[in-house]
Amino acid sequence: MSQQSKNVIYAQAGGVSAVINASAAGVIEMAKRHPEAFNKIYAARNGIKGVLEEEIIDVTHLTEDKLDRLKIQPGAAFEACRFDLDTFEENPGQYERILEVFKAYDIGYFFYNGGNGSMVTAQKVADYCTQNGHPMTCIGVAKTIDNDLALSHCSPGFGSAAKYIATSLLEATMDLYSMHNTSTKFFVLEAMGRNVGWLTIAGGLVKNIIPEVPLLILPAERQFNKTKFLNRVRDLINTKGYCVCIVSEGLTDENGNYISIENVEHTHNNAYTQLGGVAHTLSHMVAEEFGCKTHSAIPDYLQRSASHLVSQTDWEMAYRAGKAAVQAALDGLHGVLPVIEVIDTCPLVWRYKNVDLMEVADLEKSVPDEYLTEDGMDITPAALEYLTPLIKGERALAYKHGLPDIRPLEFNYVPQKLTRYIAVK
Amino acid sequence: MSQQSKNVIYAQAGGVSAVINASAAGVIEMAKRHPEAFNKIYAARNGIKGVLEEEIIDVTHLTEDKLDRLKIQPGAAFEACRFDLDTFEENPGQYERILEVFKAYDIGYFFYNGGNGSMVTAQKVADYCTQNGHPMTCIGVAKTIDNDLALSHCSPGFGSAAKYIATSLLEATMDLYSMHNTSTKFFVLEAMGRNVGWLTIAGGLVKNIIPEVPLLILPAERQFNKTKFLNRVRDLINTKGYCVCIVSEGLTDENGNYISIENVEHTHNNAYTQLGGVAHTLSHMVAEEFGCKTHSAIPDYLQRSASHLVSQTDWEMAYRAGKAAVQAALDGLHGVLPVIEVIDTCPLVWRYKNVDLMEVADLEKSVPDEYLTEDGMDITPAALEYLTPLIKGERALAYKHGLPDIRPLEFNYVPQKLTRYIAVK
CATH class of the missing domain: 3.40.50.450 (Rossmann fold)
Known part of the structure; x- marks a missing residue:
C-alpha cells in the first residue's frame, strides 16, 4: 500500500x-x-x-x-x-x-x-x-428505475424494471385473452413514474412478442383525455374483443391534476402525496362506460425489486x-x-x-415526442428499438x-470513534 | 384404431x-x-x-x-x-x-x-x-389457484401462484428493509382469494428465507380487528423498524363486511362486486395511525399468469x-x-x-385452524411444512x-356441420 x-x-x-x-x-x-x-x-x-x-x-x-x-x-x-x-x-x-x-x-x-x-x-x-x-x-x-437521468443512454436499474413490467403485461395479456370472450375485457397495469413515462412505454415491449396486441400506452408525458381514451378502448374491444392498458402513476388530466383515487385519499388526510391508484380509476371508468368486467394491477415495489x-x-x-x-x-x-x-x-x-x-x-429526461404516436396512446418503432436491447438477457x-436465495446481508459495523450524533431532518 | x-x-x-x-x-x-x-x-x-x-x-x-x-x-x-x-x-x-x-x-x-x-x-x-x-x-x-378444492392435497395451479406471491413478498421485503430507516415502514401485498386465504398464507413462505421477517398474515378465514392489527404493526415497527403484511382480497371485519375501498366503489355504481383494494385500505390505515410512509401492491392477474x-x-x-x-x-x-x-x-x-x-x-377447503396462530395474523410450522414442497423447482x-416466449397459440377450427347456435345467458 x-x-x-x-x-x-x-x-x-x-x-x-x-x-x-x-x-x-x-x-x-x-x-x-x-x-x-x-x-x-x-x-x-x-x-x-x-x-x-x-x-x-x-x-x-x-x-x-x-x-x-x-x-x-x-x-x-x-x-x-x-x-x-x-x-x-x-x-x-x-x-x-x-x-x-x-x-x-x-x-x-x-x-x-x-x-x-x-x-x-x-x-x-x-x-x-x-x-x-x-x-x-x-x-x-x-x-x-425511472430512466430520467439526462445525458445517459439509459439508467442502471431501468432495464430490469422494464423487463419486469413488460413480462408482467405480457403474461396478464395472455390471461385476459383467455377470459375476454365471456368475462373480463379490460386490464390495466400501473407503472411507477411520477413525471416520466419510461416504465410505461416499456409495456410496449409486449409488441415484440405479440405484434397485434390491443394495447393502449398512457405515459405521464401526455395529458389524459377521457373521451379519446374511451373511444380507443371501445375500438379495441369492438375489433379485437379486449383491451390491455399500461399507465404511468403520475398521469394527469388536461388541467394538470392527477388521475388517481389514491392521490385524492392522501390529499384528504393531508399526510403526504403518494401516487398510485390511477389504474383503479381507469378500470372503474371502463367498467362503468361499457358495463364489462375489468381488472387492474399495481405492482408498486415489485417492479423495482424483482431480482428473479x-x-x-x-x-x-x-x-x-x-x-x-x-x-x-x-x-x-x-x-x-x-x-x-x-x-x-x-x-x-x-x-x-x-x-x-x-x-x-x-435535468429530467422525459420520453421524447418521437417515441410516442400522435394520439399519445402508443409507442413508435423508434421507441421499441431503443427499449429492446435494455431488457436483453436473463x-x-x-x-x-x-x-x-436472497436475504438482507449482515455486516459488522466499525466501532464508533467519535461523539454520538443524531441526524434529524 | x-x-x-x-x-x-x-x-x-x-x-x-x-x-x-x-x-x-x-x-x-x-x-x-x-x-x-x-x-x-x-x-x-x-x-x-x-x-x-x-x-x-x-x-x-x-x-x-x-x-x-x-x-x-x-x-x-x-x-x-x-x-x-x-x-x-x-x-x-x-x-x-x-x-x-x-x-x-x-x-x-x-x-x-x-x-x-x-x-x-x-x-x-x-x-x-x-x-x-x-x-x-x-x-x-x-x-x-385458490387451492380450495376439497379431498385433494392441493390444487394444480396453486403452487405456481404461491411461488409468485412468496417471491414477490420476499423481494418487496428486501426493498422495504432498504428504505425503512428514513422512509417507508409498512408494505402490504394483496393476494387473490375471496373466501379462502391459501395464497395469503403462502406469503409466510418468506420465513423459509428470512426467519425473522416482521410479517403479518391476514387470511380471509380470520375476521379483521383494526385495534389488534394496529397494535401488531406498532409492535413490529417499534422492535424491527418495519412491518410487511399480506392480506386476502376477501378479508372481512367482525360484521362480515369486506375491508375494501374497491368494494365500496363498486357497490356505489351497482355494476358488480369485484374485490381488490383491501391493501390500499390497510396502507392508508397505517399511514394515518403512525404518520409514516406506506406502500401497497395488488398483483391481480399477475399472480395467476406468471409463466416465468x-x-x-x-x-x-x-x-x-x-x-x-x-x-x-x-x-x-x-x-x-x-x-x-x-x-x-x-x-x-x-x-x-x-x-x-x-x-x-x-365443498370449499379453507385454511384449517392448525395452520393459523391464535391471533390469526401468522402461520404455524405445520402450514410452512405443507406449503414448502408445493413451490419447489423452477x-x-x-x-x-x-x-x-409465450403468445396465444393459433388453432384451426373444424368447419361447422350444424346449424348456427348462439349461447346466451
Whole structure:
C-alpha cells in the first residue's frame, strides 16, 4: 500500500432497484484492485445519514460469498436513505460533522450511488472538505428505475424494471385473452413514474412478442383525455374483443391534476402525496362506460425489486457503473458521473463516459415526442428499438426452498470513534 | 384404431392459472397413446360455450412444437369461459344442442378442466346424453389457484401462484428493509382469494428465507380487528423498524363486511362486486395511525399468469392431472375427478386418485385452524411444512427479445356441420 493511498466510502441513497448492489460490488472489486490509490473501503449505512451518525461498515475484506450475494441482492444492501442534507447556510454543523467523520476515517474518496440531487449534495460536501484542508474526491454512481437521468443512454436499474413490467403485461395479456370472450375485457397495469413515462412505454415491449396486441400506452408525458381514451378502448374491444392498458402513476388530466383515487385519499388526510391508484380509476371508468368486467394491477415495489427477472444487460450496466466511478477517481477526476454512451446500436455496444455532475443535476429526461404516436396512446418503432436491447438477457439466480436465495446481508459495523450524533431532518 | 374407439373433447372453464395448459397437454398426449379407446381429440373454445356454438379444434395432430408451447403457455390456450349452463328444467334446449353436437362429432369422452361447479354441470350433461342414447363418459380435470378444492392435497395451479406471491413478498421485503430507516415502514401485498386465504398464507413462505421477517398474515378465514392489527404493526415497527403484511382480497371485519375501498366503489355504481383494494385500505390505515410512509401492491392477474415463475412441482401436478383424467376414462370410470393423494411427506411423494365429482362439488377447503396462530395474523410450522414442497423447482422457460416466449397459440377450427347456435345467458 502506497503512502498516498486514502480510504474510500460508498453509500446508497433514494429509491432502490434490483441491481443497485451490483454497482456496490463494482466499486468494491475495482477499488480492491488498486491498493496504490485506495486503502480501506467503507460503506455507510443509510447513505449520508450513516456518515453523519458514524454507522460505517468495513467492506475491504468482504468474503467472496458475500460479494457474490451482494451482486444479486435487490434493494439497497447498505440501506438507502431518503434524507437530504440542509444547505451549508441552514446547517453548517452537518458539514462540520461530515468533515469530522471523513477525517477520522481518512476518507479521500466518496462514491455516492443516488439520484441527481443526492450526488450534487455529495459533491458539495466533498468540496467543503477540500476547502477545509481535507482533500476529497466525489464521484457519482448512476441508478434510477425511472430512466430520467439526462445525458445517459439509459439508467442502471431501468432495464430490469422494464423487463419486469413488460413480462408482467405480457403474461396478464395472455390471461385476459383467455377470459375476454365471456368475462373480463379490460386490464390495466400501473407503472411507477411520477413525471416520466419510461416504465410505461416499456409495456410496449409486449409488441415484440405479440405484434397485434390491443394495447393502449398512457405515459405521464401526455395529458389524459377521457373521451379519446374511451373511444380507443371501445375500438379495441369492438375489433379485437379486449383491451390491455399500461399507465404511468403520475398521469394527469388536461388541467394538470392527477388521475388517481389514491392521490385524492392522501390529499384528504393531508399526510403526504403518494401516487398510485390511477389504474383503479381507469378500470372503474371502463367498467362503468361499457358495463364489462375489468381488472387492474399495481405492482408498486415489485417492479423495482424483482431480482428473479433482472435484465443481464442492465445488471452489467449497474456493475460497470461502480467500476467506472472508481476508474474516474483513478483518472483524477472529481465531481463527475459516469453515464452510458452508445458506440453502436445493433447489437447495442456501450461504454461509460464521464460528465460533470452539475451538468445533469437539474435535468429530467422525459420520453421524447418521437417515441410516442400522435394520439399519445402508443409507442413508435423508434421507441421499441431503443427499449429492446435494455431488457436483453436473463441473469441466473440461485433458488432455495423454491424462492430466490436472497436475504438482507449482515455486516459488522466499525466501532464508533467519535461523539454520538443524531441526524434529524 | 379399434371399432369401439370414440372421440374426445376437452375444454377449459373458470379462472385460469399459469399451468392449466399443461393439463391440456397431459390429456392430449395420454389420449394419443391409446388409439384403442380414443380416436380424434377435440378441444372446445370457451369451455362449454364452444360446444354449444360448435367452435371446435382438432388437436389430435398438434405439432410437437405446438404441444411444447402449450405446456408453457399461461392462461387458457383454448379460452376459458365464465358461462354456466342453465338447469335442464330452465333450458332443455341447451342440453339438446350439446347432445346434437356430441353426436355429430361422435364424442364419447368429455374432459372438463374447470371449477367444481362446471365439472358437475359437465357430468350432468354427460348423463343426459347417455340417457338419450349417446353414451358419454365425463371426467374432471382439477385446477384452481385458490387451492380450495376439497379431498385433494392441493390444487394444480396453486403452487405456481404461491411461488409468485412468496417471491414477490420476499423481494418487496428486501426493498422495504432498504428504505425503512428514513422512509417507508409498512408494505402490504394483496393476494387473490375471496373466501379462502391459501395464497395469503403462502406469503409466510418468506420465513423459509428470512426467519425473522416482521410479517403479518391476514387470511380471509380470520375476521379483521383494526385495534389488534394496529397494535401488531406498532409492535413490529417499534422492535424491527418495519412491518410487511399480506392480506386476502376477501378479508372481512367482525360484521362480515369486506375491508375494501374497491368494494365500496363498486357497490356505489351497482355494476358488480369485484374485490381488490383491501391493501390500499390497510396502507392508508397505517399511514394515518403512525404518520409514516406506506406502500401497497395488488398483483391481480399477475399472480395467476406468471409463466416465468412456475413451480416445477405444480407444473407436474397439472400435467399429470390431464393424464390421470384420461387414465380414469381408460379404467371405465365416469363422474370422477382425479385428486392429489400424498404417499409420503418428506420429500413429498404424491399420486392421483379418483373421487366422485359429486363428493367434492359443494365443498370449499379453507385454511384449517392448525395452520393459523391464535391471533390469526401468522402461520404455524405445520402450514410452512405443507406449503414448502408445493413451490419447489423452477421450470425452464425460453426467452425471446428479453421476454418469455409465450403468445396465444393459433388453432384451426373444424368447419361447422350444424346449424348456427348462439349461447346466451
